[in-house]
Amino acid sequence: MTSLTMIRAAAGRLHGHARLTPLLNAPLLDRIAGRRIYVKAECLQLTGSFKFRGAWSALTALDPETRARGVIAFSSGNHAQGVAHAAALHGVPAVIVMPADAPAIKIANTRAYGAEVVLYDRTTQDRDAIGTDLASARGLTLIKPYDEPQVIAGQGTTGLEIATQAAEAGIDTATVLTCCGGGGLTAGIALALENTPFHVRPAEPENFDDTARSLAAGRRETNATLTGSICDAIITPSPGQITFPILQRLCGPGLVVTDDQALHAMALAFTHLRIVVEPGGAVALAAAIFGRDLPDTVICTASGGNVDPVLFATTLQRFTDPA
Amino acid sequence: MTSLTMIRAAAGRLHGHARLTPLLNAPLLDRIAGRRIYVKAECLQLTGSFKFRGAWSALTALDPETRARGVIAFSSGNHAQGVAHAAALHGVPAVIVMPADAPAIKIANTRAYGAEVVLYDRTTQDRDAIGTDLASARGLTLIKPYDEPQVIAGQGTTGLEIATQAAEAGIDTATVLTCCGGGGLTAGIALALENTPFHVRPAEPENFDDTARSLAAGRRETNATLTGSICDAIITPSPGQITFPILQRLCGPGLVVTDDQALHAMALAFTHLRIVVEPGGAVALAAAIFGRDLPDTVICTASGGNVDPVLFATTLQRFTDPA
Numbered sequence: 094m095t096s097l098t099m100i101r102a103a104a105g106r107l108h109g110h111a112r113l114t115p116l117l118n119a120p121l122l123d124r125i126a127g128r129r130i131y132v133k134a135e136c137l138q139l140t141g142s143f144k145f146r147g148a149w150s151a152l153t154a155l156d157p158e159t160r161a162r163g164v165i166a167f168s169s170g171n172h173a174q175g176v177a178h179a180a181a182l183h184g185v186p187a188v189i190v191m192p193a194d195a196p197a198i199k200i201a202n203t204r205a206y207g208a209e210v211v212l213y214d215r216t217t218q219d220r221d222a223i224g225t226d227l228a229s230a231r232g233l234t235l236i237k238p239y240d241e242p243q244v245i246a247g248q249g250t251t252g253l254e255i256a257t258q259a260a261e262a263g264i265d266t267a268t269v270l271t272c273c274g275g276g277g278l279t280a281g282i283a284l285a286l287e288n289t290p291f292h293v294r295p296a297e298p299e300n301f302d303d304t305a306r307s308l309a310a311g312r313r314e315t316n317a318t319l320t321g322s323i324c325d326a327i328i329t330p331s332p333g334q335i336t337f338p339i340l341q342r343l344c345g346p347g348l349v350v351t352d353d354q355a356l357h358a359m360a361l362a363f364t365h366l367r368i369v370v371e372p373g374g375a376v377a378l379a380a381a382i383f384g385r386d387l388p389d390t391v392i393c394t395a396s397g398g399n400v401d402p403v404l405f406a407t408t409l410q411r412f413t414d415p416a
Numbered sequence: 417m418t419s420l421t422m423i424r425a426a427a428g429r430l431h432g433h434a435r436l437t438p439l440l441n442a443p444l445l446d447r448i449a450g451r452r453i454y455v456k457a458e459c460l461q462l463t464g465s466f467k468f469r470g471a472w473s474a475l476t477a478l479d480p481e482t483r484a485r486g487v488i489a490f491s492s493g494n495h496a497q498g499v500a501h502a503a504a505l506h507g508v509p510a511v512i513v514m515p516a517d518a519p520a521i522k523i524a525n526t527r528a529y530g531a532e533v534v535l536y537d538r539t540t541q542d543r544d545a546i547g548t549d550l551a552s553a554r555g556l557t558l559i560k561p562y563d564e565p566q567v568i569a570g571q572g573t574t575g576l577e578i579a580t581q582a583a584e585a586g587i588d589t590a591t592v593l594t595c596c597g598g599g600g601l602t603a604g605i606a607l608a609l610e611n612t613p614f615h616v617r618p619a620e621p622e623n624f625d626d627t628a629r630s631l632a633a634g635r636r637e638t639n640a641t642l643t644g645s646i647c648d649a650i651i652t653p654s655p656g657q658i659t660f661p662i663l664q665r666l667c668g669p670g671l672v673v674t675d676d677q678a679l680h681a682m683a684l685a686f687t688h689l690r691i692v693v694e695p696g697g698a699v700a701l702a703a704a705i706f707g708r709d710l711p712d713t714v715i716c717t718a719s720g721g722n723v724d725p726v727l728f729a730t731t732l733q734r735f736t737d738p739a
Contacts, residue, residue: 115438121528136690198737205444367459367692367721398690402736406729413725414521
């Protein structure tokens, strides 16, 4: 079970290795939103998302012998890149199990970070069986994307930084909106900010609002489908087994944004903050800009920036005014 | 004459008002360049460029009575926005003199920061006469974009931060490449880094390489034309009267990049650093990536991020691979 002590210990291990990302704001963005918005720019984190924090935390929590044998992860996205880079910096093997039909650029990037990519056929092969076989044959340790206490502790370091940076900016109290998939980032930040005047609310894309519905229902609800969202980075079947009780105790209610609001937020982040945010990483900012019944001051995560350039270009053409 | 003492004093005045921008790097970008590249991301500065530093420094150096009467600047670009926002934060008037044919979005943005925009006709009216008349009628103080010691001191605070952040990143020695127009940023950084193992070299777009040619010739050379560059933010007739002697003493030789290299650097900054950089703000990064005869470690400024979204979208389509 992740505790504030574990998050502080993770922060110590991350110091000088992960990036202290800035808390950004822009007066013209505040005017559009009608409130003060501060953005924790985790898209500027190493590998382009907060996932590097959890990966580094988990790797550094392993005993050296276990770590030396290497790690394994299932992911075609930001978690894959975080684990691959964290392992490479430790000089230990990383195996990333990815579907063979994942975008070529994601496979190439994961390899470029130094990982061995093992592809499987989604229609005929069992991913978990492949992973279990590889892990036992080579003695690899599985790094789960969110249901792992040391991963949650790593993501929680984002919350410690938010508290410090908010104090420096003179913010006494605020609602903190997080981009929420399996809930690792949200749970970590909520634990880091427990007993502070900062209340955490998860944000999700519409039709993939398992966390909002789970918090409302008081039990883990499932998404009807896992495909068809532009917010691929934060689509999970349901809140995690470990993360959900933390969310239930500390967070909510959930906020839901449309795909167009997420894209519009990406375009506003381009114009006013000059950061690159992916759709799933923009849902909290979208909620901050377009949400109702929010306080005067909102802090949100821009949790990742690994976005298809064609989608980004199209979004700029739809949602910005030319110079 | 700007001194290290003045730069340190400006840093004190900027503390808590300007943003401490991050020094970013990316392993996959280093692999493309064949060297380690660190990027001082001034595109993340308030108003989207380093110009806010110089504006704030100049405003805070005025005596309170003079400042209260207000300031005036000639600019349709980043200097205008920096002066407008710095003045608004002080609650003092800012008048920005802009050509009537400036892009509507730039006029709108400058007004949105709270400035009074005075438009003039480039073909029939004398900009300097308009400015002089306004300044004397209202008691406004002119804030020049680079040939002003307190502006240079403000831009120099970027150099102090580079020195601190480089030490934190374990960088002992490096070449520092700057995006160079009139030379305010370059002169300020060079003064801040004098007597350190960091040598400053200005970068410019081809055909607008007045500084490189001036440094080679030992006297101020002029650009043949001032129009037709995509790097509008850093196009000036020649190095400044005050800045050039500083550049001559501390900097060089100059580096020159093509427009396509600047655009390619913008696209690589999108993919690997997740920052938005404008063409003129990308010339130092372009020199760092594509330049020859550079050391293993290069630090460069990404000096601004106020870019036309249509140009940005087109650049992504030309220079990136889809996901």
